[in-house]
Amino acid sequence: MTDGANAALVEVLLRHADDNTILGQRLGEYISSAPELEEDLAIANGALDHIGVAMHLYEYAAEIAGGDASVDGYSMRRNEREFTNALIVEQPNTDFAHIVARSFLFGVYQKLLWEQLSRSSDERLAGIAARALKEATYHVTHARRWVVRLGDGTPESHARMQTAIDEMWRFTSELFEQPDIDSVLIESGVVFDITRERAKWDAAVDDALEEATLVRPEDPYQATGGRLGRHTEHLGHLLAEMQWLQRTYPGASW
């Protein structure tokens, strides 16, 4: 591949790895606070799935980038502006409904993404995506059940679920942005046009919202900037906690 294509591939890998790192960390923060022990386990499993995928993507990116690039370097020693995760994954765990809404709306996107990338002409990326697709399918099943259960539950759970969907909604259009740098990889079949998947996302989300007796939000404002490193105020706090150990004791390992 050309240098340009390599640089683009590193950017794509980091983008998706960052999504998984940040969501994994967010879910990890919630462990011990779920309504039941069983739910703690489910959330912890999901968090570990995300961190596992991130590790594989960072490893691949570090190999292409060469030099002193490493998994730990990418995850633990980059600053807020260097993370290119989507804004939705860094949103706080306001309550259980927010966690479910975030996992569901993002999970449906991620499932479509992995479906695409499992057909990548880059075999290693295709392999990572195929494995991640199985995990994402489960994440969506799990989150969707909660969206329906809470939405079509008591007046209290319905109201909280609707609020959570409403608050996460403004971060959903960003998921279907295609940065310009991807074009060289789209030509060679390494990645695909994600904008084409939007209709499938809409259909899957509408289907769940209807079953959950929830209203699809009409929020004309859609936030953007995550893919360019411009984040909401929440990411810095998350990184401060996540990176504390490597920042304090650089290179620590065990």
Added chain:
Amino acid sequence: MSYDVPLAEGESVEEISVDSDQTTGWQLWEVFMRPKRGLAYTHCGSVHAADAESAVLNARDAYTRLGGTASLWVVPSSAIHASDDPTSMFEPADDKPYRHPTFYEIPDEVGQL
């Protein structure tokens, strides 16, 4: 006991603290796992869940993470009726070795019986 849940604006801890046995009211389910097709299901533990499908998901997360599972059953714990008094139930069989067909040789090819 109280749970550490985030508070909404204007909400107080007292309002959302509830007794532990009233937090969710989830039912208990017994979990049976089959390691591969053809083998029998064996009991591997129990989970709390609000309904059967959630119980399958919870059982998946609690018991199958290390791999080696082909399928799961979940059964409401209340549906299980257990035996009682081992003295009269099982001990009478302990001193009757003649009931064991120990004189058969089982060929290796038979595998799992």
